[in-house]
Amino acid sequence: xxxxxxxxxxxxxVLDYLLxxxxxxxxxxxxLVVPHAGYQYSGAIAGKAFALLKDYKIxxxxxxxxxxxVEFRGMRAIAEIETPLGKIKIPGNDxxxxxxxxxxxxxxxxxxxxxxxxxxxxxxxxxxxxxxxKIAKKISEIDSIHIFSTDLSHFLPYEEANKKDKESIKxxxxxxxxxxxxxxxxxxxxxxxxxxxxxxxxxxxxxxxxKNSGDITxxxxxxxxxxxxxx
Numbered sequence: 001x002x003x004x005x006x007x008x009x010x011x012x013x014v015l016d017y018l019l020x021x022x023x024x025x026x027x028x029x030x031x032l033v034v035p036h037a038g039y040q041y042s043g044a045i046a047g048k049a050f051a052l053l054k055d056y057k058i059x060x061x062x063x064x065x066x067x068x069x070v071e072f073r074g075m076r077a078i079a080e081i082e083t084p085l086g087k088i089k090i091p092g093n094d095x096x097x098x099x100x101x102x103x104x105x106x107x108x109x110x111x112x113x114x115x116x117x118x119x120x121x122x123x124x125x126x127x128x129x130x131x132x133x134k135i136a137k138k139i140s141e142i143d144s145i146h147i148f149s150t151d152l153s154h155f156l157p158y159e160e161a162n163k164k165d166k167e168s169i170k171x172x173x174x175x176x177x178x179x180x181x182x183x184x185x186x187x188x189x190x191x192x193x194x195x196x197x198x199x200x201x202x203x204x205x206x207x208x209x210x211k212n213s214g215d216i217t218x219x220x221x222x223x224x225x226x227x228x229x230x231x
Contacts, residue, residue, distance in 0.1 A: 002038070003102055003105075003106050004038070004039045004043070004106065004109060006084055007084060011083070011084045011109060012085070012113070014039060014043070015109060015110065015113040016113075018039065018044060018047025018050075018110075019050060019054070019110070019113065019114070020047075021044065021048045021051060022048075022051060023048050023049075023051065023052060023208055023230075025206075025230060029052050029056065029145075029230050029231075030146065030201065030203055031145055031146035031148065031197070031203070031230070031231050032050065032052070032053075032146075032147050032148070032229065032230055032231075033049075033148045033150065033205065033227070033228065033230075033231075034049045034050070034147060035150065035151050035152075036102060036103040036104075036106045036187075037106075037151060037213070037226060039106075040216070041216055041217075041224070041226070042151070042226040044211075045208070045209050045210075045211060045226050045228045046106075046107070046228060047110070048208050048209055048228055049208050049229070050107075050110040050111070050114065052230055053116075054114060056145055058145070059117045059118070060116065060117070060118045060119075060144040060145070061111050061116050061118070061119045061144055061145045061146075061147055062119075062120045062122060062144050062145075062146050062147065063107050063108070063120070063121050063122060063149060064104075064124050064146070064147065064148050064149065064193055064194075065103030065104035065107070065121075065123055065124065065148075065149035065150075065187065066103050066123070066124055066150065066186050066187040066189060066190055067098075067101060067103075067123050067124065067125050068101065068103060068186070069100070069101065070098070072125040072126070073125050073126045074096075074125055074126075074131070075122050075123065075135070076095050076096045076122070076123050076125065077095035077097055077121060077122055078097070078099070078101060078104060078121040078123065079097040079098070081105055081119075083108055083112060084109075085109055085112040085113065086112065088112065088119045088121075089117060089119070090119065090120060090121065091118055093120065095122065103123075103150075103186075104149060105121070106149070107147055107149055108121070120144075124187075124189040124193065127189050127192070127193075129177070132192040132193045132195075132196050133196050135193050135196075136193050136194075136196035136197040136199075139193075139197060140200055140201055146194070146197065148190045148191060148194040149187055150185045150186060150187025150188070150190055151186050151224055151225060152164075152168055152212075152224070152225030152226065152227055153168070153185070153212075153223075153224070154184075154225075155222045155224065156222070156223060157221060157222065157223070158214040158220030158221075161212050161223045161224075162212065164184050164225075165210060165212065167182060168183045168185060168225075168227075169207055169210060169227055171183050172191065172195070172205055172229065173204075173206065173207060175198055175199055175204075177195055177196070177199075180192060194231075198231055203231040204231060205229045205230070205231040206229060206231065207227060207228075207229055208227075208228040208229060208230060209227070210225070210226070210227040211225075211226055212224060212225045212226060213226070
């Protein structure tokens with residue numbers, strides 16, 4: 001599956017368009033929650049979120065995405081990533097390595113286009129609440145932008161998906177960890193880290209936009225939910 005254009009010029013053109021949609025905020029930005037489907041499905045929502053980083057001074061990022069291909073406990077780092085825009089610089093780290101994960105790699109071209117020079121691409125496996133707290137504490141001390149990758153509900157009818165996703169969005173915005181189990185998302189573990197980070201640093205996630213694949217394709221029989229947040 002081609003998640004985004006494999007041709008450099010075409011990818012640049014697509015990114016220019018996706019990053020052209022402006023959302024105005026008055027506060028300092030510390031991180032994003034973004035979807036990770038193919039750009040034709042969720043790229044517009046991701047683009048609105050990433051556009052908030054155009055003036056971000058420190059061009060370093062950490063991406064946290066769920067694992068779709070293998071099951072494991074803890075976190076692993078992608079060994080290397082090269083997109084049509086070039087190869088990214090991955091800082092030295094002691095994580096066990098993984099070859100590929102689209103939930104992480106689909107975010108990289110946006111960051112490259114915005115001039116980010118150093119990206120730590122982390123894939124989050126099975127963690128518990130205690131693990132999430134420790135990870136959040138550690139990353140709170142790193143001066144970088146934090147990107148958390150997740151899609152919302154999968155393969156529900158359109159109206160049911162809207163209802164379920166609104167419940168998940170409310171839990172995320174309220175940092176309601178007590179109801180975390182009720183979030184319907186493939187990136188639940190990255191979200192758990194994000195929620196603990198926000199509680200620790202007193203950040204408040206704000207929804208940028210929500211849609212599902214039915215809004216884009218017109219097929220509302222079985223949809224996937226997409227949302228972007230900033231904090």
